[in-house]
Structure formats: C-alpha cells, structure tokens
Amino acid sequence: MKRPILVIVLLLITVLGAAGGYFAGDRWDIPAATASGEAAPLGQVTPAGPTPSQTPSDPPLPVKTPVPNTIPPLETDLSFRRRTFTVSPKDYQSVQMAIEVPDGWHFKTDPKRPAEVKYLDSRNERGVRVEANRPPIPTKDALAGLVIDLKKSLPPQDDLRIQSQTTEQIVGDDDQMRTVSTLVYTYIPTDTLRYVIVRWVSTNGDDLANVEMSITGLPDDSPALDEVLLRATQSVRETG
Template sequence: MKRPILVIVLLLVTVLGAAGGYFAGDRWDIPAATASGDAAPLGQVTPAGPTPSQTPSEPPLPVKTPVPNTIPPLETDLSFRRRTFTVSPKDYQSVQMAIDVPDGWHYKTDPKRPAEVKYLDPRNERGVRVEANRPPIPTKDALAGLIIDLRKSLPPQDDLQIKSQTTEQIVGDDDQLRTVSTLVYTYIPTDTLRYVIVRWVSTNGDDLANVEMSITGLPDDSSALDEVLLRATQSVRETG
C-alpha cells in the first residue's frame, strides 16, 4: 500500500537532519525514526571507489577508546511518580500525555523539539525521553528506520554497536496488550560509552506506534534501566 507524499517528505527531512548533527551537544539526542513504511535492507552500502578525477578520501579516524566512568551504577527497586505533560508534534494538534518515571528525575524541554519531553536524573547521566509519534507508523518500521539513520549519522569512530532488536507484546497497566519494538545499542559520543534503549509503543491495540521513548544511561545501569523501561511502557498513555 502506498504511503502519502507527506511521509516521504518526513523521511527526507529525518535523514538530512541526522546528517546535520542530531548528536551535537546533547547526550539525549538521537535521530528520529524514519516514516518510510517498508524498511530498506539493513546492510551498509559500499561506496564506489574514486574515479581518476577524484582524490581518495582521508583515512578514517580510529575508533574511540571509552574513558571508564566512576559514577556508581543506578540502583534497582526505584520508586516512581506519575508525570503529565503536553507536547506539540509539528503539523498536528497538541497531545496530553502521562508516564511513570523515577521519583526525583527532573523535567526538561527543548523548544526546537516540541513533540518530546525528557526526565533526567540528578546527575544528568540517565534520562527518559518520550515523544508523541506523528504520524503513527508500524513499530517494526520505526525500529528498522532508526537503525538505518544511526548507521548513516554516526561516524565510525563512535563505535555504534547494535545489541538487540525485538518486537513483542506487553500488558499495560490498563490490562491491555501493547505492541512494542525495541532497539538497544551503545556508542561513544564523546569520551564515555553510552547505553541507549529506544522503544516504540502502540497504546491503541494495533501495531502503529503512537509513542516513541528512549531510556539512556551507562552500561552498568542496564538492570535499572530495564526497570525504568518496563514501568514507562506499561504506564505511558495519551490523556487528551
């Protein structure tokens, strides 16, 4: 089934935006999922060699060596608090949402990204980013699109490592099944290895992701971040 022309335009904007520096300055920035419908193959395209009139490119920079982080791991058995907020996806009506996040994590917004909010821990090392995904697209397509964007956007020296990619159903706190697709990866944006979980959630009983969230921290935080992810997935909803 053909996708609207608007969706194709959104795809082009996403890819160009990723190339323009989604990762600059903010450790919570990740490329938005593409809205391309059918996913392209995940293998990388090998560029053609230089023609006689071209100059060979510079040799690639070496892969970064992460600096060990001395921050204690995030503890499990966290307490949570229900937070409500309003986001404004571009070209769509504002959406009121609610989600459970760890108690004590503070609210942050970016005027350049009105469709999302973030909740960061007191150290600003871990965070939850939640976004109203418009237009909703199949969760699997969103996952595949982000993998493509990451491979295009991140330089080789950042050492992107895809750890897992899954699609499943999870029971929400409303006792309804929610289709979710999840991507887990690591990379080195500056000098510290970051651990990122991105999940697309359908809260409407189908497979169309109307919510995108990411949970970010350090590799040693993985058990606690899984706890944060599950609670966020079960609780997130549109309230108006």
C-alpha cells in the first residue's frame, strides 16, 4: 500500500516544480507554494484524494469574485535600463545574462530559485522574471507544457483563463530574428485578478528556448506590460 502513496506524492512534487515559477510571479514577495498547498499565491494544489475537511460528496468551491484593485494602471512610455546578472541553472554552469527592464525596478533573487532573477516595481505588484532555460527545448513545447501544468495545478476557484497562445518571430536589438512562444493568462490567486505573460525566447537563431521570462501585473497594466515584454524580448541575451 505504500508504493501508490509514494507515487502520488512524487506526481504532486513534479507538477509543483514545473509550474511554481509562474505562479510565484503574482505576489513577488510571497514564497511559492509547497506540496501542502499552504503558501500563497499558488493556491491549494488539488489533492489526490479526500482530506479530513473534504469528502467526495463535498460540492466544489465557488469561483472567486475578484476585488477591484485601486492601484493606478502602470503608465506607458516607460524608460528602460540595461541590467546584467548571473543565474545558476540546476546541473548546469552559471550563465551571465543581460536584459533591459523599466528604470527604477529593483532587483530580487530567491536562494531556492537560483536559475532566475526578478525586477520589481516599487509596489511589488508588477515585475519581470528572467530565467536561463536549461536544457533548451522548442518554444512551442514549453508553452504547451505550461498550459497543461496550469490546468492541473490551479484549483477551479482561481478561475484560470487562457487569453492567448502564440508563436512568432521578433527582431532583436542585434537585428537577428528570434523565435518566441507566448502564453497570456489571468487568474485569481487571492482576491485580485492577476495578468500574466510568459514567453520563451530563442536568442540563438533556432526554435530552442534558452531564455524564459514572465511579465506580471494587473489587467489594466496590459498596455504598459506589452511595452516591457517587447523591450525585454528584444534585449535579453546570454553574455557569458
């Protein structure tokens, strides 16, 4: 009887590990969820079976109603600044990278996620997460995998809504074409509707994503977040 239980636990850990980095973009100062599902903003991972407070006959929880956010929308026509940093993907050599992000957004790292860095606005409501994607995989495959993970991991009451899925080519600031795949979605992790853009970028002239980034904020921020996304996509590169 112990072996099936172990398999269930391993499956939960696998899903969390694959998808946790995107959810953590909601509230940048809150740790990612653990397998117990107790930490925000991930919400609770759907358990494999009933818990003491949940039986098979329990009705599903209602979909959350988002509370209006009173924060003014992020302004467009932002000024940008080139930032350099080093990340350390698991089982791979450290990678030096550069990217342009809004001027004044502050740098943040998480010792538990050495492969990525974040640049956050003064309210910690909007941010850019950048990661060295190792091993590189086709951008389309990375997008498809995240959609599956999101649908498996987010509880129905968080009201996940996929807004768009695209694959295209964008000219970088080095005048070279870059293949990118982009997923845009919204969800309600706590009480506020969040707007998330995840993009996989190939800076090597092929379709293998060596860079992964997410841009997160509020729905009303979307015009400005599109500016941030484009500048980040055009400028991001590995420098060593």
